[in-house]
Amino acid sequence: MPFFRRPGAEPKPEPAQPEPAQSEPAPAQVQPPVQPQYAWGADWSAEKADAARREAEREQLEQGLEKSRTGFGARLRTAFGRGETADWDEIEEILITGDVGAALSMSIVEKARKRRDLDPEAAVRAELEAIVSGRGAGPWVPQPAAPGAPAILLVVGVNGTGKTTTIGKLAAREKAEGRRVILAAADTFRAAAIEQLRIWAERSGTELVAHKQDADPAAVVYDALDAAIARGADLLIADTAGRLHTKANLMDELSKIRRMIDKRLPGAKVETFFVLDATTGQNGLAQAKAFHAAVGLTGVVLTKLDSTAKGGIVFAIERDLGVPVRFVGVGERVEDLLPFDPQAFVAALFD
Numbered sequence: 001m002p003f004f005r006r007p008g009a010e011p012k013p014e015p016a017q018p019e020p021a022q023s024e025p026a027p028a029q030v031q032p033p034v035q036p037q038y039a040w041g042a043d044w045s046a047e048k049a050d051a052a053r054r055e056a057e058r059e060q061l062e063q064g065l066e067k068s069r070t071g072f073g074a075r076l077r078t079a080f081g082r083g084e085t086a087d088w089d090e091i092e093e094i095l096i097t098g099d100v101g102a103a104l105s106m107s108i109v110e111k112a113r114k115r116r117d118l119d120p121e122a123a124v125r126a127e128l129e130a131i132v133s134g135r136g137a138g139p140w141v142p143q144p145a146a147p148g149a150p151a152i153l154l155v156v157g158v159n160g161t162g163k164t165t166t167i168g169k170l171a172a173r174e175k176a177e178g179r180r181v182i183l184a185a186a187d188t189f190r191a192a193a194i195e196q197l198r199i200w201a202e203r204s205g206t207e208l209v210a211h212k213q214d215a216d217p218a219a220v221v222y223d224a225l226d227a228a229i230a231r232g233a234d235l236l237i238a239d240t241a242g243r244l245h246t247k248a249n250l251m252d253e254l255s256k257i258r259r260m261i262d263k264r265l266p267g268a269k270v271e272t273f274f275v276l277d278a279t280t281g282q283n284g285l286a287q288a289k290a291f292h293a294a295v296g297l298t299g300v301v302l303t304k305l306d307s308t309a310k311g312g313i314v315f316a317i318e319r320d321l322g323v324p325v326r327f328v329g330v331g332e333r334v335e336d337l338l339p340f341d342p343q344a345f346v347a348a349l350f351d
């Protein structure tokens with residue numbers, strides 16, 4: 001197991017068996033039973049494992065958000081730290097600069113300054129938290145698209161935003177959770193895109209279904225779904241092209257993939273994640289809206305948070321797009337994909 005191992009995937013150690021009654025006294029040099037070793041020590045418990053993982057992910061998120069923490073977050077903290085009364089115009093300006101969006105920033109400030117129960121900083125923080133935690137969802141878990149079928153996830157978005165990389169990271173994560181994952185190379189627009197996914201499949205130890213360049217992407221997904229059903233896979237993730245000759249072509253193709261899935265698996269519940277490059281900010285959000293209108297999105301993966309100080313885009317996505325952020329990308333390594341945890345995110349910005 002190379003890069004990381006999720007505690008949930010670990011076989012639980014057998015409960016200690018009572019020693020059989022010994023008639024002879026045990027020899028003095030008996031070796032203690034070999035205990036599996038984990039990062040958090042041999043003292044295994046699910047709660048400890050979970051806490052250790054959350055702590056590691058919290059640290060990773062803080063590191064990944066370093067630019068936003070020292071930019072957007074630090075500016076807010078400084079503005080609040082200056083005295084009894086907040087300069088609300090400045091707060092609003094900082095929120096807008098952090099890519100929260102003009103209308104949303106204004107409404108956050110308006111609500112926060114009316115609150116009598118909290119000081120200004122806590123009031124803004126509470127408003128931001130409310131935006132991202134309203135949906136009350138826990139971490140994303142792939143659900144079968146139909147009874148007995150794998151979960152199906154289409155990954156869509158503009159070229160270069162990090163779709164293929166995100167799929168590689170997610171495949172590794174789900175594999176480590178103990179799921180059988182199949183990848184479909186349905187970005188057939190460039191041969192290099194298929195090769196890139198092949199490398200990620202090898203790296204993550206997952207299976208790949210690919211056709212040649214320029215093949216029909218819907219046919220690739222159809223074959224991959226066939227394979228996934230035949231092999232009893234838990235999750236099928238399809239990479240898609242981010243660029244075709246026209247935007248209409250692109251949306252048509254995504255719709256065609258959806259129709260093909262429905263043909264193979266009538267009534268299938270398909271997840272569609274939009275990969276949004278955080279460095280493109282409000283522009284990326286506009287692209288997400290176009291995709292949402294055309295194909296219907298069920299989640300957003302916000303990539304390259306490590307490369308921008310404008311982490312405030314998260315709040316704009318949840319509010320303006322109304323689609324939950326499911327994962328955040330904080331680097332190019334396989335372990336640099338974290339489940340989006342609203343409270344942890346706000347805390348990483350402020351604390």
Ligand SMILES: Nc1nc2c(ncn2[C@@H]2O[C@H](COP(=O)(O)OP(=O)(O)O)[C@@H](O)[C@H]2O)c(=O)[nH]1
Pocket residue numbers: 157158159160161162163164165166242275303304305306307328329330331332336
């Ligand atoms: N810094 C950083 N780079 C990323 C992240 N996700 C993807 N990338 C990089 O973005 C570039 C484009 O990624 P790719 O997956 O090929 O994008 P695609 O065209 O949407 O499939 C690559 O150089 C990736 O390594 C991230 O979370 N952080």
Ligand SMILES: [Mg+2]
Pocket residue numbers: 163164165187193239
């Ligand atoms: Mg790609």
